[in-house]
Amino acid sequence: NQLLVEMDGFGVNEGIIVMAATNRVDILDPAILRPGRFDRKVMVGRPDIKGREEILKVHAKGKPLSEEINLQQIAQTTAGFTGADLENLLNEAAILAAKDNRVFLKQDDIKKAFVKVGIGAEKKSRVISEKEKRITAFHEAGHAILFHVLPDVGPVYSVSIIPTGSAGGYTMPLPEKDEMFNTKGKMLQNIMVDLGGRIAEEIIFKDVTTGASQDIKQASKLARAMVTQYGMSDRVGMIQYGSDEDEVFIGRDLAHTKSYGNEIADVIDEEVKRIVDECYTKAKNIILEHEDVLHSCAALLIEKEKIGQEEFEALFKNHEPVMHNDGEM
């Protein structure tokens, strides 16, 4: 998609709405993103199961389908496909039918087209295996439960296991209120939420994936900031160590940025580890107490791929707390 808009020549009150689409926001001319130009941005992600079925219906128009073709089933097996991939899939199937001198598309054409398009799409948008889908579902359910249970974060706005970019899925809380300060309690809860995905994987699969690296990075960064910037560790005290990451010192020698000795560095590392470890234990206990919700949420995600706030919160209605004695702090 390309931005093909001439931005000059409009007055403020001419009642003209300019819409444009791009899949490369990163390379847009910054001038186009200045205030007063494109003020609203709408992210259009990849379609969920229902979306894919509707898109298939659109592209199936004008293509006679045999009765055995089940668009819903095709939608189920094409997780990760974009609208363009789905269009391509039906076009390829139509070519296969034409080669066979048939006027009607058969399910078999679609299966063959799927292999062809699927391999091409695997490079671009990756076809998600059932196993990956299951892992992502439990991973996101882990994040979502903590968002819901912990008082200063959340509530959950939507949970999705539709792959976007390099992420397998996402859990999105409602947008935060504008608050001037972040509290220590809230920061700890954010670290717990970050760890929730990995913890859920551990509980269910007794094994872990590399999928949580971004979460772990975020949790470590936050814990380190608590210790070195916000004076939230009693052992380290109210001293800032290291420099603000926001400040950029061009050409500054790395050796000079460390204004403290190895002993302090060790204490900082220990404190960061202690914070993350404590958050891990607390988060794991909460998820274990909600193991029934973990399962019902993952099942719903596997079925629908994306769920909203109401559907998610309904899962807690029949929740029966499970008491575990292990991992007590």
Ligand code: ZN
């Ligand atoms: Zn995660």
